[in-house]
Amino acid sequence: MRAATARAKGRQQATGHRAAAKPWLGPTPWVAGHRIPCVHVLIALALLLFTPIISKVDSANANNNAGGCIPSERSALISFKSGLSDPGNLLSSWEGDDCCQWKGVCCNNKTGHIVELNLPGGSCQDLPPWVPLEPGLGGNIGPSLLGLKQLEHLDLSCNNFSGTRIPEFLGSLHKLRYLDLSWSTFVGTVPPQLGNLSNLRYFSLGSNDNSSLYSTDISWLSRLSSLEHLDMTFVNLSTVVDWVSVVNILPSLRFLNLFGCQLSSSVDSVPHNNLTSLETLDLSFNNFNKRIAPNWFWDLTSLRNLDISYSGFYDTFPYEIGNMTSIVELDLSGNNLVGMIPSNLENLCNLEGFYSSGTNINGDITEVFNRLPRCSWNKLQVLFLMDCNLTGSLPTTLEPLSNLTMLELGNNNITGPIPLWVGQLSNLKILGLSYNNLDGVIHEGHLSGLERLDWLILSDNNHISITVNSTWVPPFKKITDIELRSCQLGPKFPTCLRYLTHVSNLDISNTSISDKVPDWFWRAASSVTHLNMRNNQIAGALPSILEYMRTTEMDLSSNRFSGQVPKLPINLTSLDISKNNLSGPLPSDIGASALVSLVLYGNFLSGSIPSYLCKMQSLELFDISRYKITGPLPDCAINSSSANSTCTNIINISLRNNNISGQFPLFFKNCKNLVFLDLSENQFSGTLPT
Known part of the structure; x- marks a missing residue:
């Protein structure tokens, strides 16, 4: 499923250097061959005489201190900073006289005025889970x-102004052309x-959820x-009914995301x-509950990107799709659409991405391929048809979609073997065919051409x-996601995994492997998070x-893992090693203090339960039966630093x-979230506490 709720966007980071001044683009008078009247000559001479004086005055105003920025604007920034919290030290460079050299501050080269303030936080960064996010700015704006009267660009996105309102006075920064307040918890x-803000060109208010920030009247947008x-x-615009007529008043609009x-x-x-001029329209995840056609947006033939996914539209796939000849990316996913995609899809000669997951096409997959526009065959990059009730077999022969990067056909009823043309999709990054009824053998020929593959599902x-040769080296060495659950891999442990050192998600469960896990596997899998x-x-000891x-x-x-339980990865939150042959006592230091789920039943462990159980304040499930x-x-x-916090999250303990x-154990009285408790077949004594 497309991760639409967190669409990453590139952000221009401030360098601390002054922005180049924008030249005034005005008309140049043409005077060749014409006599200029006397009064005009006098005015021209006066301007020439006084221009150096004016320039010196401007220069003095812009550089009347050693730092080079205007003192009143520096004072405004210092006052602005004093109202903020800055746990990530984003403003650590805001010292000294020249505020134009401070991080996020850009000044005009000629006037010295601050024209840009770029202070995005870190909460929108697309980083691996083990990399901590910068906390960003907070407090009050x-x-x-x-005081920054010439400010044209203000970016306070991805910060944490939790619980504060968007200041009304921002509407008085009349020079603003760019305003980004998105994802900052207003x-x-x-x-x-x-x-x-009549000069505004770029305006982003994207919120972190759909309840904290709202508007009941957006007529102000028309200005x-x-x-x-x-x-x-x-x-939240749930009470707004005239939104179409409001945005239709904005003739320069090129991008609209609701x-x-x-x-x-x-x-x-x-x-x-x-x-x-509108090129991008995103109306996804709304509640229209109406027929997909007619609708006002089908008349926007300039659209290049249309996303109406998960918005309550229903009926057959509309014939109006064929009129959208400029479309590059079309997303109809998650709507109650039925029937085969329309034949006039052939008109979409610019199509690069077609998303229709969760609709009920309910037809033959070969017919779907036949209806894709041939005129965009070598442009198509994404075909996302997951959970569409597709039937039949994949076509045995197909001219390769040379630019395809994603082929997602999971959770359908597709039968038969995977054809060899899949292995010729040399630009493919995501191959998703899970939850189907495919059969046959996959060998090197299906995989050897997929050098750019990132996900194999x-x-x-x-x-x-x-079935691949034991000496085969996969071409996709930077693949990050391999999900092969319930395919037949065994009985030998797959040796090709030793080369896949960038994998973060590896699922080889229920794959008929009956072999000892090789020593190289744990080193190769050191970056695996899931x-x-x-x-x-699978046999062998845990290293x-x-x-x-x-x-x-x-x-x-x-x-059939055996031996003792070793010290666990420090970031581990969930471990299930039940139904193995592990023995001996648990380690004196298990390592993973943030465990949420620890399932150990069905082994041969002995000894006593270590005291570090008391320190696992995140633990919700513990089964050592x-x-x-x-x-x-x-x-x-007694052993916990705070008796009231012991077991606060535990839900299930056996x-x-x-x-x-x-x-x-009296400490159970602190386990206020406890749902399941099984202490049977032990030797406990005493009285149950009230």
């Missing part, structure tokens, strides 16, 4: 910003005073007559279409057998280097069928 109503880019992602705004009303058409095709090897017959892996979730259950555990439980109420003795 003070009116001292009004609350309350969007101030209509922002409608005073932003120069607006080209408008993003109101997740701003994703997740709880819109429920739309119109079939508008009397006069002013949006002749074939899970739950129970009749697929993957590891699933359950329900095989001591396990603790150095980056794994956050690990399922090794229902295998059917062992030879002896002795009393650790007294967490210690049954051991030999645990001692008084009933």
